Amino acid sequence: MFLKxxxxxxxxxxxxxxxxxxxxxxxxxxxxxxxEFGAIQAIVAKAKECAGDGVTVEANLTADHRDxxxxxxxxxxxxxxSAIVANSSIVPLLNDDLVRPLDDLIAKHGQDLQSNQLxxxxxxxxxxxxxxxxxxxxxxxxxxxxxxxxxPTTYDDVLAAAEAVRAxxxxxxxxxxxxxxxxNLGEEFVNMYIGTGADFFVPGTAEVAINNENGIxxxxxxxxxxxxxxxxxxxxxxxxTQALWEGGQLALATLWGSRGGGILDAEGSSEExxxxxxxxxxxxxxxxxxxxxxxxDGFTIAKNISDEDAEATFVALVQGLGDxxxxxxxxEAVWLxxxxxxxxxxxxxxxxxxxxxxxxxxxxxMGLLHTALGAELTDFLQGNESAEQAxxxxxxAYTTAAREQGFLQ
Numbered sequence: 530m531f532l533k534x535x536x537x538x539x540x541x542x543x544x545x546x547x548x549x550x551x552x553x554x555x556x557x558x559x560x561x562x563x564x565e566f567g568a569i570q571a572i573v574a575k576a577k578e579c580a581g582d583g584v585t586v587e588a589n590l591t592a593d594h595r596d597x598x599x600x601x602x603x604x605x606x607x608x609x610x611s612a613i614v615a616n617s618s619i620v621p622l623l624n625d626d627l628v629r630p631l632d633d634l635i636a637k638h639g640q641d642l643q644s645n646q647l648x649x650x651x652x653x654x655x656x657x658x659x660x661x662x663x664x665x666x667x668x669x670x671x672x673x674x675x676x677x678x679x680x681p682t683t684y685d686d687v688l689a690a691a692e693a694v695r696a697x698x699x700x701x702x703x704x705x706x707x708x709x710x711x712x713n714l715g716e717e718f719v720n721m722y723i724g725t726g727a728d729f730f731v732p733g734t735a736e737v738a739i740n741n742e743n744g745i746x747x748x749x750x751x752x753x754x755x756x757x758x759x760x761x762x763x764x765x766x767x768x769x770t771q772a773l774w775e776g777g778q779l780a781l782a783t784l785w786g787s788r789g790g791g792i793l794d795a796e797g798s799s800e801e802x803x804x805x806x807x808x809x810x811x812x813x814x815x816x817x818x819x820x821x822x823x824x825x826d827g828f829t830i831a832k833n834i835s836d837e838d839a840e841a842t843f844v845a846l847v848q849g850l851g852d853x854x855x856x857x858x859x860x861e862a863v864w865l866x867x868x869x870x871x872x873x874x875x876x877x878x879x880x881x882x883x884x885x886x887x888x889x890x891x892x893x894x895m896g897l898l899h900t901a902l903g904a905e906l907t908d909f910l911q912g913n914e915s916a917e918q919a920x921x922x923x924x925x926a927y928t929t930a931a932r933e934q935g936f937l938q
Contacts, residue, residue: 551582552848557841561588561828562598563613566767566787568660568826568862572613572849579845586845592766594618595712602627607831610842615826616889617896619648619656624893628655628829634843648827658827659850660862662787663886664707664720665821665877666812671805672699672780684721684750684812684820687781691757694780704757705773706783708910709766715903716822717783721747723887724813724820735894735936737927740920748909748916750814755910763907777802783811786878787826790860793874808877810884819881822889825865894936901926 559576563569573588580586589609591597595618601608602622612622622628630653635642639657648656666687668680676693679686687704694703707713722729725743730736755762765773771788773779775798784792786808795803811821828846830839852868860874871879889895901923909919931937 551584552579552841552844554579554582554584554841554844556583557585557835557837558610559584559586559838559842559845560609561586561590561611561613561842561846562594562601562609563588563590563611563828564594564826565590565592566861567791568787568858568864569613571854571858571861572659572846574849575851575854576845576849579841579848584841584845592768598622599625599627602831602833605833606835606838607833610831610834610838611828611846612831613826613828614656615662615824616822616891617899619827619829620891620893620896622829623650623655627832629832629839630654631657631830631843634830634840638840638844638847648825656827656829657846657850658825658865660787660826660864661878661882662785662824662826662863663821663878663881664716664783664785664811665819665881666809667774667779667782667784667789667792667877668807668809669780669802669805670807671801672703675699676780680807680809681781681812682810683816684754684814687812688753688757691754691781695757700778700780702757702759702778703780704754704782705759705762705765705770705779706754707766707770707785708751708755708758708762709769710763710907711903712899713766713903714763714906714910715899715901717751718747718902718906719889719899720783720811720821721750721814723822724818725815726818729890729895729898730892735892735931737898737924737931739898740917740924744920745916746814748906748919751906752910752916763910772797774798774806775802786875786881787862789874789877790858790862793860808873810877810880811886813884819884819886821881821886823882823886824889826862894931894934897930897934897936898923898927901930 577586598612647654676697678690678693681687681690691704727743731738811819814820855864855866855868863875863878905922908914
């Protein structure tokens with residue numbers, strides 16, 4: 530199944546009604562699976578105000594949500610009534626027919642939702658987006674000034690700045706990105722490769738097309754960057770990289786824009802770090818296209834649940850997207866809401882989008898490639914094999930998986 534006609538929000542969410550027990554519902558169970566960062570925590574906290582009058586609201590917010598969601602929603606009844614997803618993580622749920630169209634629920638409870646907020650696939654609304662995201666550059670203006678370098682705009686500039694910081698004796702490992710083995714590492718290659726402007730697949734097919742000079746260039750840049758990262762870089766996810774930044778241990782990093790609010794709020798950090806932190810556009814690899822992918826985050830409703838639970842879940846999550854939530858958590862995300870006031874925390878995502886970053890590919894077989902990348906690139910980054918061999922390994926792993934799932938003959 531190829532995904533068509535996807536529309537990403539840049540507009541409004543509905544204005545929530547006042548919270549009250551049950552949110553006007555006569556019953557229903559709500560159980561949300563999602564990631565654990567601040568924006569989602571705020572939505573779920575508000576949704577929980579709908580509990581009462583026969584309605585229950587629970588959540589499991591975990592960094593492992595992607596690994597859980599397919600099995601959890603395959604169960605009948607599903608273990609969760611909603612999975613909060615992004616461009617890539619919705620695809621396996623769609624492929625296995627695990628989430629339901631939302632058109633009827635929108636007609637009943639979402640009249641104020643804007644059409645450009647709806648993730649529409651093959652003519653049916655399958656998710657409601659609430660925020661935009663992208664990975665981009667964070668840098669310490671004070672440390673770059675101390676090292677005598679200008680803010681980077683390309684990854685070659687990042688390497689030069691990292692070398693200058695190291696040479697000045699400021700820190701030995703001035704750079705980090707989310708290179709934890711698995712999904713995070715795969716995403717860093719995707720970002721770097723998309724920055725070359727090349728296709729991941731032979732157009733119109735599921736045949737992978739990264740084993741080429743563009744793939745080698747992307748890998749070599751990742752390897753060069755890791756030379757300026759701590760040797761335990763294969764353990765770095767968003768939480769680890771953010772902690773390093775807030776601890777004053779980095780001068781440059783590639784981080785998700787959704788981490789900007791937490792980094793700039795001074796909690797867990799110091800005034801010195803916060804005051805000098807700048808959020809900038811994602812660097813380019815070739816001097817033209819940002820080496821990053823644009824994302825949306827939104828909620829789905831599980832298929833294998835009762836209609837009563839589906840309605841309760843939709844109403845509770847809509848409650849969680851109210852103007853009061855956005856205003857109280859303005860800097861936690863680049864919210865897709867008229868109540869959102871863009872500020873410093875959104876500067877990097879906005880700059881990356883304005884520079885022409887591409888959306889993450891919503892193809893049914895992209896997840897297989899992403900998985901293969903996350904599993905097969907570690908030996909190269911540790912210096913144990915060539916870039917050519919690493920890409921050959923990725924190609925083989927992907928091709929095997931794609932054949933098993935019927936995408937390739």
